[in-house]
Amino acid sequence: MAAPSSASRPGWQRNPVFRFFSSLKLAVVLLAVLIIGAIAGTLYESTFDAKVARAYVYGAPWFNIWLLFLAANLIVSALSRWPWKKHHVAFLITHLGIITLLAGSLIGRTWGIEGTITLFKGEPPSNRLLVDQHQLRVRDTDGVVKGYPAEFIHRPPTPQRPWDLGSLAGGARLSIVEYAPAIEGKLNPKPLKDGGPPALHFTLATAMMNQRLESWLLADDHQHAAFDMGLATIELKRGVAPPSQAKVDAPNPPPTTTAEVEIEETIFAFAKAPEEQISKARKGGNSGAKIRLLQPKSGNKGSVVASLAEKTWTFDVAQNLSHDLPMDGSPFTLRIENYWPDFRLENGKPGSVSDQPNNPAVIVTIRGKGVPAAAAPDAHGNTPGAAPEMPAAGTTPPNHLTLFIAEDGSVTYDLGSRKNGNSSGKLELDKPLTTGWADWQLTLDRLMPHAQEWMDFNPAKDAPATADLPDGVRIRLQHGSESSEQWIPAGWQVSVPASTGEVQIAYGWQQIPLPVALELLEFEVMRNEGNDSPAGFKSTVRVSTPEGQTATGQCWMNNPFSFPGDWWRTWTGLTFKMSQASWNPENLGQSTIQILRDPGWLLKWIGSLLIVSGIFMLFYLKGFRRPPRSVVPPPSLNSATEKPEEILVSSVT
Structure with missing residues (x-):
């Protein structure tokens, strides 16, 4: 049977707009762009993040x-086949x-919920869901809380183009x-006439490490009453220091032995303090070697000079870093483990603050079989030659300083040193105190009898990649000619003064209130047999x-818990699916739960099944295929009863 002509189609099928949306060319272009977009999205996700x-x-x-x-295009393309046939x-x-x-994808993205909630055992139920979107929350002077999206992927704010x-x-x-990827906070208390806890500011300086530290201490504050520099802890308390104890004599050196043993010794050496070295006998005892680092010249990393038993060896640092080097004529080998051009001690760990040779330092390891050498206490009072070590958890560091501030504002101290033992006394402003921790000296330079806690936030400069610092934003409140600016790190809420009062502003993950609340009853960690992993x-x-x-209910890996648990809610996606997301090894009473609600879940499954069914019918069921068109041979022009124009018309119709 001949196909109907375009003139016989309904008028709405002949509309130019309808014909445009039903075009196969449009479908090809749409699919091609979506494929390219999906490829780009995959590359973005693998290179950056979701x-x-x-x-x-x-x-x-x-x-x-x-x-x-x-x-x-799909809807109009289907309507273009009207009236529909079996094929x-x-x-x-x-x-x-x-x-x-x-449609299911659109519904899920529009009305779905996905986020995490962190629960603590013993705390009340919580319904605050954190989603992966940053937000600026403002409590206005009228008490109303407003939220503003604060994602800066496309165009971060700048002083020239603020949001x-x-x-x-x-x-x-x-x-x-402005936006900053890393914000650091620094305690900077404000003075009060009365009512606040005392505060003091001190500096610590060392010539050997070419380092200067400073900090405020705030009494009666669990977070800011102590300063931990790794090798020692400094605290501030109210009251007066206890009487001085007798100086502790240095421990006797261990008995020497003439038998050869396996020796492994680690030694720190500093170019600016050639006579100082910090060593630790890891195995067997001390080698007796003296290590010096020559100052780098002409852009190199300097040289390590090792001396032992009137013999000397010199090794270029750059050429021999991380290589085992024989010390000819001795039973030992030397390995230059690491080099720092601008050595600093951060949280008890060595590091370099720049690439310039401002304070070069190396750490070397000496290994071999020999007779241990008797060693005198090193600069930190360790014997034999042991480097300073971090104290065990819950114990008092051997190197410590407790500052006491009395009601009249006088400051006394109780000092503990591995090298010099314990001492106490009165501490005056701007007078250095020799700590006995190598060549560190402490100077008290500011004192507040009454203070208010205040944090100054600023972008971190040259922050190491491992630093766990939050990002943050700088906001501005402007009323007429008056303006006030403040940096706000993620997870903090600050008060910004305004003409009509203070405005509370917080920056961090967006919080969504859920219609349900969760409470953690128990958290279990299952261990592998034979080990503690x-x-x-x-x-x-x-x-x-x-x-x-x-x-x-309970949830663990690949075993979610759903609420409400009605079967029809589960099948339609109108339920809250809770899965185990993460945990805190340091707090087994804490658990992070992922919550997912997808009202378009059922439509996605139905759509997928329809696609598979339609393709199967199209390729494997002959009854639903389009029947082949019959080819009618053109009529002959030799017919005596038909004219050429009649033949042409009949062939078209």
């Missing part, structure tokens, strides 16, 4: 518009499946001026609603 991929591809406006165009069924089912899948967030209740305009984690949680409905 948030960047969402920002530039999957969650971008152009991607959503493109999906709407694809859905429109259209597979085609229609496939198109319906794609449209259903797109204007609009006016607040008091008339001041709020703007985000964790094999899995399990949380027992109680879920409650404002209406009084409760349920208790």
Whole structure:
């Protein structure tokens, strides 16, 4: 049977807009762009993270518009076959499946919920869900809390192009001026006339390490009452230092032996302090070697000079770093483990603050079989030659300093040193105190009898990659000619003065209140047999609603717990699925739960099944295939009864 002509089609099928959206060329272009976008999104996610991929591809406006165009193309393409025949069924089912899948995805992205909630055993139920989006939360002077999106992937704010967030209740305009990936906080207390705890500021300096440290201490504050420099701890307390104890004599050196043993010794050497070395006998005892580091010249890393039994060896640091080097004529080998051009001690760990040779230092290891040498206490009072070590957890560091401030403002101290033992006395302003920790000296330079805690936040400069520092934003409140600016790190809330009062501003992950609350009842860590390594984690949680409905369940890896547990809610995605996300090895009463709610879940599955069914019918069921068109031979022009123009018309119709 001849196909109907375009003139016989309904008018709405001949509309130019309809024909454009039903075009096969449009479908090819839409699919090609979506494929390219999916490839770009995958590359973004593998190179950066999922948030960047969402920002530039999957969650971008152009991607959503493109999906709407694809859905429109599929719908119009299906309508262009009207009236439908049997061989259209597979085609229609496939198109319906794609449209259903797109609809489920849109519903899930629009009304779905995904985030984490951290629970602590013994604490009340919580319904505050953290989602992977930053937000600026403002408690205005009228008490109203407002939230502003604060994701800076596309265009971070700059002083030249700040983000204007609009006016607040008091008339001041709020703007985000700048973003910093790392913010560090520094205690900078403000003086009070009375009522606040005492505070003091000190500096620590060492010529050997070419380092200067400074800090404020605030009494009666669990976070700021102590300063830990790794090798020693400094504390501030109220009261007066106890009487001085007798100086502790240096321990007797261990008995010497003439038998050869395996020796392994680690030695720190400093170019600016050639006579000082910090060593630790890791095995057998001391080698008796003296290590010096020659000052680098002409851009090199200097040389290590080792002396032992009137013999000397010189090794170039750059050429021999991390190599085992024989010390000819001796039973030992030397290995230059590491080199720091600008040595600093951060949190008890060595590091370099720059690439310039301002304070060169090396650490070498000497190994071999020999007779241990008797060693005198080193600069830190360790014998034999032991380097300073971090104290065990819960113990008092051998090197410590406790400062006491009395009611009249006088300061006394109780000092403990491995080298000099214990001592106490009065500490005067701007007079250095020799600590006995190598050549460290402490100077008290500022004192506040009454102080208020205050933190100054600023972007971290040259922060190491391992530093666990939060990001932050600098905000500005401007009212007329008056303005106030403040850096706010993630997870902090600060008070910013405004003309009509103080405005509370916080920056961090966006929080969403859930209609259900979770309480952690128990957290278990399952261990592997034969060792103490964790094999899995399990949380027992109680879920409650404002209406009084409760349920208790457990979740662990690949075993989520759903609430409400009705089968029809589970099948439609109208439930909260809770999965074990992470845990804190240092606090087994803490657990992080991931919560997912996807109301488009069922449509995604239905759409996927329809697509598979339609393709199967199209390729494997002959009854749903388009019948082949019969080829009619053109009529002969030799017919005596038909004219050429009649033949042409009949062939078209």
